[in-house]
Amino acid sequence: MPPDDPVEATLSDAMGMSGVSDVMVKAYVDDVVITSGADEIARHRRSYDAGNFVFNPLHYLALLEQKVGALDQAAPLQGWSLPTEFATLRRLLEARLSQKNRCAAGKREYVQVLRLIETFPLALVHGAVRDALRLGAISYDAVKHLALCRIENRPARLDLACYPHLAMTTVTTTSASSYMSLLAPGPAGEAP
Numbered sequence: 001m002p003p004d005d006p007v008e009a010t011l012s013d014a015m016g017m018s019g020v021s022d023v024m025v026k027a028y029v030d031d032v033v034i035t036s037g038a039d040e041i042a043r044h045r046r047s048y049d050a051g052n053f054v055f056n057p058l059h060y061l062a063l064l065e066q067k068v069g070a071l072d073q074a075a076p077l078q079g080w081s082l083p084t085e086f087a088t089l090r091r092l093l094e095a096r097l098s099q100k101n102r103c104a105a106g107k108r109e110y111v112q113v114l115r116l117i118e119t120f121p122l123a124l125v126h127g128a129v130r131d132a133l134r135l136g137a138i139s140y141d142a143v144k145h146l147a148l149c150r151i152e153n154r155p156a157r158l159d160l161a162c163y164p165h166l167a168m169t170t171v172t173t174t175s176a177s178s179y180m181s182l183l184a185p186g187p188a189g190e191a192p
Contacts, residue, residue, distance in 0.1 A: 068107040092138045112140040
């Protein structure tokens with residue numbers, strides 16, 4: 001590619017590799033690999049079908065995080081089958097975070113959750129999303145914390161101060177004298 005090629009500039013910016021001038025595309029029998037020097041930037045399954053596009057959704061999440069309005073129309077995400085809990089999490093994030101800005105904040109946080117799949121296996125992130133839904137901790141931070149807890153085999157310690165929208169509860173210590181009311185006779189002199 002020529003050094004002033006806009007495609008290369010876009011690829012370099014999207015991959016966080018500003019200043020990269022030489023990108024090599026290697027076509028193998030089963031894969032197409034894009035490298036810069038010794039660094040592999042991307043690897044895609046090769047298709048021999050005419051006009052067929054092969055997308056890896058994970059390669060587009062960084063860009064979608066910046067342009068969340070394209071989330072519903074993004075061709076790379078079409079047909080990406082995620083467990084149903086991800087759709088539930090997205091709906092709840094958009095409802096909780098997006099009253100004024102037409103779902104942008106909720107979509108952005110949902111894409112951040114999807115980006116966890118770049119680092120962790122899908123099964124691990126799915127388990128963390130399930131736990132977050134069960135606990136009512138609907139946020140990227142909670143899902144990430146729960147994923148790390150699963151890796152480290154430790155219990156989650158979610159600080160509720162980070163979730164001001166949740167109702168705070170207080171539990172007082174029960175006095176032993178409170179149990180005496182259980183021993184008192186019932187309304188008609190019946191034993192409890």
